[in-house]
Amino acid sequence: MAEEAVGIDVGGTKTLAVRMRPDGTITQRVRVPTPRTGPAVLLTLLTRLTDSLRTPDTRAVGVALPGLVETTTGVLRHAPGFPCDDLPVRTLLEEAAGVPVHVDNDARAAAWAEYRTGAGRGHRDILVITAGTGWGCGAVLDGQLLKGSQGFAGEVGHLHVDTEGPTCYCGRQGCAEVSASGSAISHHGKAAGYPDGEAVTRAARDGDTRALAVLHTVGTALGHGAAALVDLLDPAVVIVGGGGADADDLLLAPARTAMHTALTASRRRPGIPPLVTATLGNDAGATGIALLALDRAAACR
Amino acid sequence: MAEEAVGIDVGGTKTLAVRMRPDGTITQRVRVPTPRTGPAVLLTLLTRLTDSLRTPDTRAVGVALPGLVETTTGVLRHAPGFPCDDLPVRTLLEEAAGVPVHVDNDARAAAWAEYRTGAGRGHRDILVITAGTGWGCGAVLDGQLLKGSQGFAGEVGHLHVDTEGPTCYCGRQGCAEVSASGSAISHHGKAAGYPDGEAVTRAARDGDTRALAVLHTVGTALGHGAAALVDLLDPAVVIVGGGGADADDLLLAPARTAMHTALTASRRRPGIPPLVTATLGNDAGATGIALLALDRAAACR
Secondary structure, X not given: OOOEEEEEEEOOOEEEEEEEOOOOOEEEEEEEEOOOOOHHHHHHHHHHHHHHHOOOOEEEEEEEEOOXXXXXXXXXXXXXXXXXXXXXXXXXXXXXXXXXXXXXXXXXXXXXXXXXXOOOOOOOOEEEEEEOOOEEEEEEEOOEEOOOOOOOOOOOOOOEOOOOOOEXXXXXEOEHHHHOOHHHHHHHHHHOOOOOHHHHHHHXXXXXXXXXXXXXXXXXXXXHHHHHHHHHHOOOEEEEEOHHXXXXXXXXXXXXXHHHHHOOOHHHOOOOOOEEEOOOHHHHHHHHHHHHHHHHHHHHO | OOOEEEEEEEOOOEEEEEEEOOOOOEEEEEEEEOOOOOHHHHXXXXXXXXXXHOOOOEEEEEEEEOOEEEOOOOEEEEOOOOOOOOXXXXXXXXXHHOOOEEEEEHHXXXXXXXXXXXXXXXXXXXXXXXXXXXXXXXXXXXXXXXXOOOOOOOOOOXXXXXXXXXXXXXXXXXXXXXXXXXXXXXXXXXXXXXXXXXXXXXXXXXOOHHHHHXXXXXXXXXXXXXXXXXXXXXXXXXXXXXXXXXXXXXXXXHHHHHHHHHOOOHHHOOOOOOEEEOOOHHHHHHHXXXXXXXXXXXXXX
């Protein structure tokens, strides 16, 4: 029997839905803008994407969402900028689509994908940092996905990473969310005269020193955040994904330097985990949530 | 057969050694100053304490140490202020004492003790913060002790918790180690005219406003650190131990307020983990390492 899953990754700006085989192979992709108007529009979109991608072999549907996702109940408690507090996504989508649905946080889903089929393969302890519109993390510890007592683990957007950084929407200064994310590249880029973050990365690739300085500032903040997380979790590898990671080593080289400097007793450690770019790119969230949905469906059978 | 273990907790200033039954009951205690002169003196002390506490029923010896402890090999890689880098504690003590030895980090040992027999009983996910000479943490996640890929997890002493805080020995300002620890109470207390941290706590119990202000400052920093760790790990309960916790609610009340304010989306969470004082007090490290040593001896049999 050819089992399949549908994975939907609801991002800050775009939503990616995929049809996937159990080995992680994606056989179809649909990408649409993320509606941020209200819960009814979001649910209609999720139902429509599920209907357009499902086949008779579809065993499960996974939905990855930003913010506080209560995995045990499938309720989205809160996501910054989404007017969808306390939305029972799993129950409503299962009713509308008639298939088992698993709902989880997007960074956690991305971490699971990198662990199973991406840059984390072969390790038991990995940390994935998603530097996109926001800043989140997912971790696999001794082969288990870090979830927490309520499913809220990994909410590290407000970790303090840059004393000189921008003021965050939470009111404090230098949070990772605004200092070490893809948004931070846009923010610092605009101040330096670039239209957006992608323009910064393009210019930096051509050797533009102002653009390189922007990536150095953001990369240094990213490295300080990574050091705090490595100090706490001691992963074997740190994987950076999300839109900000498109700049690759132009961002990660200064991040590595900052992480090595900031890590507790870095010269006394037998080894420091490598800081690498995610290999699944924009597919990580959708792949991971589809894998988790298949795992859960198998466990519940 | 009455199985017993010896647990030795090497602290920043004092070393506590206990004889313990498998249910956590302590039947004998020895407390001595911690030698900070060199590896030979430390090993002599560990051997002497083991010999004085062991009986024919002793099945295992556990040693809890501060800093980077490589649990797989039992090597102390580095502890701030200890001239004992890369010391193979397990091998050397096993040779000298002739019993199976387990070596681990002190905060991790304390967390295991609170999980098994203390304030964490009944929960699967707990966080223990040790606010003593330094600032460390140990976590149990889904019933498993957080160790990390090399056994270095929980090194959170340099988490940034107070923009106005003292300068740390690492060169940065506002690290938890100097802003939210027992040492922080001494530091701020001396600036306010008290001889030491214990004097601050005594005066605060009598309602002294200057002393209460010191505990408010340190408690607020502690709450900010706790918020960052709760955001990442989502424990069901946060337990504060170490010498600083002697001030109890005089320290923890401001810490709770700060944690609630700083926690991501705190108003959208169905519940915020309680912040409570550890119940095992100064016995936590020795109890936890003895329990871990017994577990390991049983698993290796």
